[in-house]
Amino acid sequence: MSKSIFKLVYVLPLNNLTVFALRSLDKILPGEWENIVGFENTIRQVTGESDTALIEQIGARAIQLYNDKSEGYQRAMWLYQTIDSTGRALGQAALAGKVTENVPFLSIVNRLTPKPEKAQTIDLCMKLVTEIVAFCKINGIPGDSVGDFVKALGDYGGESLVRMAALVCFDGLVPLGPNFIKQTEQVLGNLTPKDLDSNPAFKAIKEAVPGRKTADQLTFIGASFESVKGWMGNFVESKGITPQSVAANLKTFVDIADDKMDYFGAFLDISTNYYEHTGVQTLARRLVERAVAEI
């Protein structure tokens, strides 16, 4: 069996570049995210309970629920982990391209690397799909109507909201620029099932993307982006975020020597795993919320 939930939440870093990057979003979403590490700590924070025996009871039920594969929590965890590891691979490829420019013997590496913009666009979409599929694995489809479900999706807060903000900033604005929504639409419009099948991010999570054939999955990806693009556009506009402001916020934590945005985006890809980090926190929170209600 994969790692248990209490271990996953225990080994979350207190300070690394992922945490720095997520903290830099505090300027955009003040007070929204706290880096909660440790299982007992999570139970205390989520439930407000302090009795040790009760905390152990809640924890035992949460562990039991997570360990039961049929509950879907492990699948959600796999999605969060897998999409981040492909992000890192993509980042490494993109960075290799930057560093090896004009180096003839390594130019073959560039030819093997997908065009960063297209790959980055697909990566952004795959992260969105991951979020939607993982949400359903964790929470089911809450409520009795489409309206209920949309309301549940719109109820993002804490680490889930910060994950979405990070997606917009680190995988949208920084690597693709201020027109990333339009650009993604254009790329998606021209994308063929064959393109998709050759993309590492898609290949990694293909089995979890709804749709029988790649063409159906492409339709699902398009629909996912379509349903979230309005929220993303509003978010960028209402918060007044630009690629430069995202980078400037990060300068508090990391001295960015160069402001070349696609290069910076590639670096974030390699060095952070914010989907996995906040995904573990979302899972732990939801499991604890269910466990305390079920015991």
Place this chain on the structure above:
Amino acid sequence: MLRKVSIAIGTLLLVGLLAVGGCQLTQLKASQPSDSAKWEQIEEPAIAVDKKAIINGGEFNKFFPTADGYDRVYTQEKNGFAEAKLNQNGNTLAMLSVSDTASNPNAALKYQNSERALAGYPLVEVGSTATSLLVAERIQVKVLSRDTDFTPADREAWLEKFDLTGLAQLIN
């Protein structure tokens, strides 16, 4: 050329920071008490339950309460479990939940010693934030405070707002 050099230096700096960050992390972890070992002892194998007999969470949705001035946002719907947030002016006051104790039989045991009842069903307080009752000896309805102003009396008032009769009919 100068630009390329500056990019290379930038890379080295960032990679260096990454390594330093990693070292700090190791030190911080070493000083933390391990709650991991404790949970390993607590971890128990799942109790064998008949999953097919468990009522799907979706069956519970229509029995959840609502009221003017409050916003009810469903948050989870799993096998044997449904939960909603009770919000007011964007603030979460409480969590409302219904669960089938067939999926977690231990949960029903605490009602055996219950001295209180609400609407004819045994009532217990769990910890300092939750109040629950057991309908038809099987379905647990629980309200959990998420705001300090949401008192035990509020929890009981909201428990009564559930369609408890409707929930009981799921069993009979």
